[in-house]
Amino acid sequence: MKMCNVRQFFKQFPDDEACLLHLFDVRFGQGHDCPKCKREAKWYPLTNEKAYSCQWCGHHIHPMVDTIFEKSRTPLQLWFYAIFLFTTSKHGVSGKELQRQLGVTYKTAWRMAALIREHMAAIDGEAPLGGEGKxxxxxxxxxxxxxxxxxxxxxxxxxxxxxxxxxxxxxxxxxxxxxxxxxxxxxxxxxxxxxxxxxxxxxxxxxxxxxxxxxxx
Known part of the structure; x- marks a missing residue:
């Protein structure tokens, strides 16, 4: 579904659970072979953590691990909305604009914007220059x-x-x-x-x- 307005975004991603399901489907999907029991499995969402469980052995998959969302305390829906703003804006999104749109601190908004830009650059084949100590x-x-x-x-x-x-x-x-x-x-x-x-x-x-x-x- 190609989204072009805010109403379409919130229809597809009404809460964190919908966002986590989308992330799971994109990265793994139903029928994904369990890395523990090596069987094609149906995966069930867990209620007490952001993970999915294998139908056969109960092994857990955490869709947010190894992504820009890992270890973040910010709701996943806000992350998705921030990415939506970046992908629909013609002139980029500043940290101040994210702060206003998401209702988070500037420090959080700045960090989110930096990670999203780095991820988008990596996808486009142009990773950011520099880094700590460079x-x-x-x-x-x-x-x-x-x-x-x-x-x-x-x-x-x-x-x-x-x-x-x-x-x-x-x-x-x-x-x-x-x-x-x-x-x-x-x-x-x-x-x-x-x-x-x-x-x-x-x-x-x-x-x-x-x-x-x-x-x-």
Missing amino acids: IVEVDETYVGGKTEGRDWRARKTVVMGMIERGGDAMLKVVPDQKRGSLMPVIRENVAGGTEIHTDELSAYKKAIRWNAMDTRP
């Missing part, structure tokens, strides 16, 4: 040929280059030239905890030492 150098330039006049910047495109020392490089088009437009590009493409090296441009001041928040949402 250095990423960042700079930007104007592209668009020779032009004259006081408003020459408005007629060019801003392209940001990011390179991890000893690792990969990445080029991204900055969607606009407004103040504060550079940091969102960095947050979307550089892993939290990375040491950012830039020039003295004021727009980069917040990126000089950008560290991930350790507490999971």
Whole structure:
């Protein structure tokens, strides 16, 4: 079912149980061979934990393990809704917007947004640069040929280059030239905890030492 509005989302995912079932179906599905008894099984949801039990031996499968939802205290439905916002927004979703939409703390919203972006980048085949203990150098330039006049910047495109020392490089088009437009590009493409090296441009001041928040949402 392709969803395009909020009503369709909540019809498909009315509660955490529906979200967990969807996650189980996508990752495993009924008839999945039990890793313990090696038999094709029907799986039953448990009432006291977020898991499914094998009909033959009672072995448990936890659909949230090895996903961005693992160990999170945030309701699964809010996670799904956050992902819905990311996949339906044309201009991305900020931590502040998630905080407002989900009714969670900014710290939780920021962490959720970072994990969702990392997951989406990995799916698209472009994993974030950097990470704890790593250095990423960042700079930007104007592209668009020779032009004259006081408003020459408005007629060019801003392209940001990011390179991890000893690792990969990445080029991204900055969607606009407004103040504060550079940091969102960095947050979307550089892993939290990375040491950012830039020039003295004021727009980069917040990126000089950008560290991930350790507490999971």
